Amino acid sequence: MSTIAAFYGGKSILITGATGFLGKVLMEKLFRTSPDLKVIYILVRPKAGQTLQQRVVQILNSKLFEKVKEVCPNVHEKIRAVYADLNQNDLAISKGDMQELLSCTNIVFHCAATVRFNDHLRHAVQLNVTATQKLLLMASQMPKLEAFIHISTAFSNCNLKHIDEVIYPCPVEPKKIIDSMEWLDDAIIDEITPKLIGDQPNTYTYTKALGEMVVHQEGGNLNIAIVRPSIVGATWQEPFPGWVDNLNGPSGLIIATGKGFLRALRATPMAVADVIPVDIVVNLTLAVGWYTAVQRPKSTLIYHCTSGNLNPCYWGKMGFQVLATFEKIPFERAFRRPNADLTSNTFTTQYWNAVSHWAPAIIYDFYLRLTGRKPRMTKLMNRLLRTVSMLEYFINRSWEWSTCNTEMLMSKLSPEDQRVFNFDVRQLNWLEYIENYVLGIKKYLLKEDMAGIPKAKQHLKRLRNIHYLFNTALLLIAWRLLMARSQMARNVWFFIVSFCYKFLSYFRAPSTLKV
Ligand SMILES: CCCCCCCCCCCCCCCCCCCCCCCCCCCC(=O)SCCNC(=O)CCNC(=O)[C@H](O)C(C)(C)COP(=O)(O)OP(=O)(O)OC[C@H]1O[C@@H](n2cnc3c(N)ncnc32)[C@H](O)[C@@H]1OP(=O)(O)O
Ligand SMILES: NC(=O)C1=CN([C@@H]2O[C@H](COP(=O)(O)OP(=O)(O)OC[C@H]3O[C@@H](n4cnc5c(N)ncnc54)[C@H](OP(=O)(O)O)[C@@H]3O)[C@@H](O)[C@H]2O)C=CC1
DSSP: OOHHHHHHTTOEEEEESTTSHHHHHHHHHHHHHOTTOOEEEEEEOOBTTBOHHHHHHHHHTSGGGHHHHHHOTTHHHHEEEEEOOTTSTTTTOOHHHHHHHHHHOOEEEEOOOOOOTTOOHHHHHIIIIIHHHHHHHHHTTOTTOOEEEEEOOGGGGTTSSEEOSSOOOOSSOHHHHHHHHHHSOHHHHHHHHHHHHTTSSSHHHHHHHHHHHHHHHHOTTOOEEEEEEOEEESOSSSSSTTOOOSOTTHHHHHHHHHTTSOOEEEOOTTSBOOEEEHHHHHHHHHHHHHHHHHHOOSSOEEEEEOSTTTSOOBHHHHHHHHHHHHHHSOOSSOSSOOOOEEEOOHHHHHHHIIIIIIHHHHHHHHHHHHTTOOOOHHHHHHHHHHHHHHHHHHHSOOOEEOOHHHHHHHHHSOHHHHHHTOOOGGGOOHHHHHHHHHHHIIIIISOOOGGGHHHHHHHHHHHHHHHHHHHHHHHHHHHHHHHHHOHHHHHHHHHHHHHHHHHHHHHHHHHHHHO
16 A cells, blocks of 8 residues: 555645646546545636636546546545635635635645746736745644645746755845835836846746745745646656646647647757656655655755656757657648757747748738638737747756755655656656657647548648649749849850750760661
8 A cells, every 4th residue: 555645545635726737637646546535625716707616527527537536436525626816915715714724734735826937027926926925824824734835846946057956045035025016016017027037037937936935934833845846748657648738838839830830949959858747746746745744854845856867858859759749640730741940049040930930921821811811820920939939948958956855755655655656757758758748739738539640641741742832833933033134044054954955965876876
């Protein structure tokens, strides 16, 4: 029997961000491995016209939870959705709910965050810093609390090249930032944001670093640990390979490449692609929860959940494998054949942007106009290239994360726990993982049917023929224009033609003699 699974039995667990990518996989694993847990409280807000209950039902009815329903048939009775909005100062939790949370919770997993790189600083601070502070305050009033696990990111100190499992000081105290966000107006915040974030690339990594500092300063006597995952990708093994449900990290760019929109990327092929499967992150997080509660380490331990130092993959290799997978498993209705270049040169990137992105988009929009339809490709391209520019920072650098605490934890696990809560990234086969990732995107994100693959291949063949035809036509037009305008070009052309003619006559002469 797994010690970790047994530990969560009978426990009341509070999860924030349970409706997010990581939160859903965390909940799934908890229910699947510890079906006898008492209750999982999830802090949820209504969204997209759905009530809390509708959101929960949608999650439980998803493919991700199919196995859970077999091992824990009364799963719906064990999830308690609590209305909350972490953007509100009091988190908008009702008094009654608050009482219950405070008196019953044993473990807290704080996953909620805004992960948008370009979020307004006020909003990012509210969610990634102030809400963390409020949750810590709540946690300090929970008499039964055994552990508080805060999910941060390995990129919270991405202004450094080598990152240890420690909390680094922030140039400005989080409390000062929180206070200033309360009285500064948006325009002033916009103005000071670049100065405040300094050498951090965006408001996300900056506020996640502040969030860690808040945990460090205001954790008091709580039993806290911080997990820092790198770029979280689709599931590796559990509950099945390739599950993913949002565009974050590499997923959006894989779609853009597979659909033929993205044909070049400013990326360094030899930079480490520090992607980590979401099930590895979840397994480590649950092991950390157990260890923190049972061993009660004297200080707050930080665990890096990264792949680069133990089993590195590189962006070049990843891109290559993604393209190879499209040969076998193409996406439907592609705009162009998937084919992309990784280039680390800014000039080349601009050239490819003009030739491979803007030119086809403009031509296609022209065609749409001609056929009486609304042009949309240049708008889409604009958005895509803006998104790519936000991600470029992370695909042109490599970082080194030390993983001493993570390795120490692995060594403390029994063989059974190492199997059930496997977070050993050395066992991951990247080629297989990337293939399943692409397949997962096709099935679970794009909701495309596997039966449509022959048709998709046929469509790609048609696109290839159009491409050849288009290039030939372009060449002929260029040649005609050149011949019409330049005497020099005409001279060269006649020289080539007469040379070829003489060459052929030379070979034809002996055969004529024979006859
Ligand atoms: C040697 C030679 C080899 C040759 C081989 C060459 C082969 C090359 C082939 C290449 C194949 C591709 C391979 C994969 C490369 C992958 C690169 C991946 C880079 C990933 C880097 C991530 C780093 C993360 C580090 C930090 C870790 C964290 O903790 S972050 C948590 C995760 N957060 C994110 O991922 C970012 C979240 N998103 C955002 O911040 C914002 O959405 C945005 C800034 C990206 C855009 O914001 P904006 O306000 O402009 O618009 P928005 O309304 O949000 O979205 C606009 C449309 O774009 C869609 N969208 C959103 N995110 C993405 C995305 N990641 N990729 C693509 N598209 C995205 C969004 O849905 C919108 O679409 P519409 O709804 O249609 O409007
Ligand atoms: N994805 C990645 O690549 C990485 C993620 N991380 C960290 O992992 C954690 C989870 O990320 P991930 O699952 O990918 O992110 P998602 O964006 O998928 O999920 C974010 C979660 O936070 C919730 N949330 C956001 N705003 C509020 C609010 N005002 N009130 C209540 N809940 C709110 C969302 O709820 P709702 O559904 O209502 O929007 C959602 O459940 C984050 O802390 C992130 O920093 C770290 C490294 C990499």
